[in-house]
Amino acid sequence: MKKLPRWIHGNWPVPVLSGVLIAISFAIQWLGAGAADISVGPRWWVDAGDHATHTGGAFTLGDAFMLAAAVVAGYGIAVKAVRALIVRVIGIDLLVSVAAIGAIVIGNFWEAAAVTFLFAIGHALEAATLNKTRSALAELVAVAPDSAIVVRDGGQQEIPASQVRMGEIVLVKNGAKVPVDGQVVAGTGALDEASITGESIPVEKTEGSQVFAGTVSRGGFLQVSATGIGADTTLARIIHRVEEAQDAKAKTQAFMDRFSRWYTPAVMVLALVAGLVTGDVVLALTLLVIGCPGAMVISIPVAIVAGIGRAARNGILIKGGEFLETSAKISAVAVDKTGTLTEGRPRLTDVVVLDPALERTEVLRWAAAAEAGSEHPLARPILETAEAEGVGPRGVPGTVTPVPGKGIVSEVGGRLVLIGNPPLLEQYGIAEAAAEAAQAAEDLAAEGKTPMIVAVDQRVIGVVAVADQTRRDAPEMVARLHRAGVEKVVMLTGDTRLVAEAVGKATGIDEIHASLLPEDKLDAVTRLQRQGHTIAMVGDGVNDAPALATADIGVAMGAAGSAVAVETADIALMGDNLLKLPEGIGLAKRTVSVMRQNISIALITVVLLLAGVFAGGVTMSIGMLVHEASVLVVIANAMRLLRNTSDSTAMPRAGRTIAPTTEPVPV
Template identity: 40%
Template sequence: MEKLQLKIPVILPQVPNEKDSCVERLIQKLQAKEGIEKVHIADANGDDVPQLCFHYDPDIISIDRIQSLAESTGAEITEKYGHLLIEVKGIRHTRQARSIEKSLLTINGVLEVSVSGSGMVRVEFDKGITGFGAIKKKIEKQGLTIIEPSVDTETYLQKMEVSNGEEKSEDTQDKEENQHVGESEDHVHKDGEEHNHKEGESEAHAHGGIFGKNTELIFAIICGTLLGIGFGLSYVESIPDWVSLSLYVGAYFFGGYFTAKEAIQTVAKGGFEIDFLMLVAAIGAAALGEWAEGALLLFLFSLGHALEHYAMEKARKSIAALADLAPKTALLKKDGKTEEVGIEKLSIGDIIVVKPNSKISADGVVVNGKSSVNQAPITGESVPVDKIPVEDTSRDYSADDDIKDENRVFAGTINGNNTLEIKVIKEAKDSTLSRLVKLVNEAQTQKSPTQLLTDKFEKYFVPSVLILVGILLFAFLVIDEPFSASFYRAMAVLVAASPCALAISTPSAVLSGVARAARGGVLIKGGRPLEDLGVITALAFDKTGTLTEGKPKLTDVVPLGDIEENELLKIAVAVENLSDHPLAKAVVRDGKERLKGTDINDASDLEAVLGKGIKASLGKDKIYIGNLDLYEDLDEAKPSEEISNKVKELESDGNTTMLIRRNKEYIGIIALMDTPREAAKETLKKLKEIGIKRMIMLTGDNQKVADAVAKEIGLTDAWGSLLPEEKVDAIKELKEKESKVAMVGDGVNDAPAMANSTVGIAMGAAGSDVALETADVALMADKLETLPFAIGLSRKAKAIIKQNLWVSLGVVALLIPATILSWANIGIAVAFHEGSTLVVVANALRLLAYKKD
């Protein structure tokens, strides 16, 4: 396993030096993340800024992810490393993506590269050594076209332009390339017409051009047609053999065109790919007079490639559809007039008008109008959400993470039947939709454990096959057979052993799984969390805001003596109305709801007793509301044992209780509780049905409260009175017992525990930037019920990956001995080999149609 070492300059605000305990805490949090082996302070080298040295595995975690994690824990990363996410055209299959990776890694200063078969290229590089110019040049040398840089790339290029290309480099070539970064930006962004023209040319170049982007598939069909006609005519005695032969030659041309082109390009660069081996096998078959078998090989191989390209394109389009959700223009309201502007011109604080049944152009808060909004494109919610204006329309909400769902709207969601006026709280490039698209695109480039394993397997398998083929070529020297028989057998083995299906089996399933999840309002950041989520056996939940509503509700009103329930409530609401304590607000809110418009008198003379309760005057009466401790030191009129027992009984069920006294008489008890979410019980039941063995709640609340909530919603365990660092220890303990544990939280307070778990799952990520960045899996809506869908999809993806591996490896394992022993000829080997490629591609695409339960 390749390990890299990386020094990142880190600034911790208000931290005097690297010996501060905050630095130690930061290191502990970062080391918990899978893929980071060790974090320590680098040796001093005269820098003013402390340098953190990371020892990490680039196959598991990227530099950009390390920087995000460090920033989420309070650090500021200096601008030393660049991160580009670029979409390109011209990648036909996964093996080509791998050779592009190798090529880009040869650029001086490039630290990490990951290329997906769907056309996403992720590059991490040292800004002091290289830049976009050098990377772009190398990409174009591979015969690819940059479609459109991501927001990150664009921002980076703008910074580069401002600095006038002052980056330093270690060699002249990189210096020259960096001097043209400004030109690169112009070429990519500003020359719209010229760019589109060139893009068309490149596409034509990549796919043959005659029939547009479907040229490869059409060529494969023509090849198959010519082969079929030629094969049929070969059985008609009156037709000369040269007719069939000429049709086979035509089939060779159409079936071998792209294979030969790619093979020549690869060999010219000093590479060696399966395409070349297939070409050799086809030429070998022709040399032996087996034209029909060679044409069959090229037909199925080209058809497999064309369908592989189609499968990747289909999954890519499913993801790309996310980017098309947001409208390109908005109706900006200024000085009482509205004008249509491009969304990139919107600034924070602008007011936009959204007409009925049209898409919302920016993230913002409603300042005027009431409507229902279809949020399915972002959060996956099937029911439209009612929206109302914020109370303070003049306030700046751009830095708030806790805006109410009824006030907040997202770009790309669809307005209902009424007009809304919305205050913009995020620029277009920072909107939830933009970040979602970026993270999903990045997820395509993150390889899964199975893919890393198959890549490693291929690395040793292909040379072994070539050695075996070399040995079989000289079999005629050992056994009594002509060279032509040995050559034919060697070619058959070559075809049988080519791991085409293996190469596409995992990435196609991962891409389809990530695309389907995004459509369902779940962001899965790559192949690793997709696979891991499918095998977890235990789920740990934060309590407040995850399993519960996150706000106390009035649960019980218990009158004592002759007083009626409504009268008791009126007294409680009147007094609590004077307080701004969260529990008091809950009593007032829920009390008024129960009393429904009943007149409530005003109380006066509020006096708070810290941690115990309050006193106030209501008319001529003195009212006391608080816990049992309030009455301990008050006077001689203590509550009876019966009343005390009733209070303790309510508390044992997880309630926070308030005992109410009027003058000297105890008149009632009210109880409040952070109540479980409505969907919690049903969701946990579904999770149990799909095989999650343990569901544990981790909370800072006392054990009694934890037990009460756990009993009500059906958890297997509840661990209360935990500090944040104790939650981390709890996760570590769970991992030892269950091996695979997911932590579900809001992504803010629970970040350390989530980092220590196998998979960190954030709730309500659409409203929280921190949750969106730090989690491995983000449930965009603040809805627990999407969790079974995410786990079910991951299990389906894991099962499909396993099936694909069995098919691809099983076919190779059967065909190699069969061709060595001459039980199967090239025709049979081709049919099984290419047939298996088609099977794994079709199997992976099933994930796009995965249904929510």
């Protein structure tokens, strides 16, 4: 019963009632009831010789129903036209209103009813289809949880999700939706995060894991401490962003809006001139109907809404139509190395022993002891490995003196330990085994690893090397970007040239820029822009901030849970999946292609109909029918973007095979 009131207040009652009245009119005329003259479209006047003279011809009961149908369908159209005129806007509604009123004045009730009825149906179908294209947003809203089970007063209480307090413990059971953003404090489970990241494979969650509102438990039991509630959740931010993005206009859409503001008055002038020159009022009114730019007006926004909606459903947030359009032009992609092409989690890969009197574990123990008081990021993998092998440092470390650009000097148990590069050895006058150590360090660096020479009391004992791991999907991402039409993939990194080249070789990067400061990355981006490229920059938003701001499109990866990334990035990839980048660019290109197709369909339809009117044979009602059909074709074409088709960029070109990466490459 609740559906009926919604239907009555929707877009369909007017065209349905108008259609019923038209059917009754035809039935009356067919039965011959109410008048002797049962011809379709009776007139207020009839021809008398060479002149049209008013005769007050018979007005039948069928005419009355046809006129009523025109009034029912045309009233709302006329009201919209008047409201638009008040704010000095000449739109489609005015064209239809003038044509319908003119048809009534000359006694052509059938044409008036047909034009308004078809226009009302087109409006209802257009509204319904636009709602369909916004289905991704509706789905996001639908996954928002309504209730939550919290621990209060020593027991479980079910409350509305909006009433959960920050820091409160929320229980997530099998099959339930997570009602808040938070951190797991106890329990294990698997969550379906498709609504956030677009990935359908459930993610294992344990103590310390982050969870997001709107995700669904597929097994297990979790106790979650709420860190984000209500509008502060990742899901709420995504919904807000998608809502704004679907309403934002692309440059092409803004142009079409300006074009229609001039086009509509031009059609009215054309109709007036044609009527005055030919003396044919019906021709003038028909031109008004034929010239309606409805398909042109709807062609761009429906494609943008569908494209952004499809992207959001796949975990790709695009800021708006302008950025969607720009993304389709991307010809070069600049990526940071650490955390983008690599995992961002360095590991100890090698321990080279240069002192025959020592074992591997002893070299590792001295290196870990020296690094125990260091804040350098590369200290952690050395310490973790030493702990795992049972030779981790004990107690409080001695003094640690960092030597910028060279390494550290540490006091361990009264002995001087150096760990760093060859210039550090030279600074402390260590000549013994320095050449051998330098060669070992160079060999490791050539493999893309970061070597550190270890010396104890003026004696070189070995070399340890740390490396990040290249992501498994990084080579495939580069290959797919090329297949998506990106000419150049460029690495911008602050790491050394040897390490950067190792990553570039492993991933197929086209161009490498190493040892860069943040301002150097900015210069690299502007240099590519001067070469004529449309640049997308992928980075972490910290040291890459200047380059991200300068690039034509700034891309944030792994943005789930990051409010800053979701709100500031032009494109935010919610998951940590590199392949989402070429997928997003490919979708942008398909969307722009649909936009162009729609504009072509709209223009060709108008030209053919105008030609048909002047050539004869296209009436007002036929013109409106074809016009509304073109609107539906344009909408249906845009709705193809909503289909969850496989990524076309994933398919290799004929004759080209890409071998999958089975193991991550240390760099």
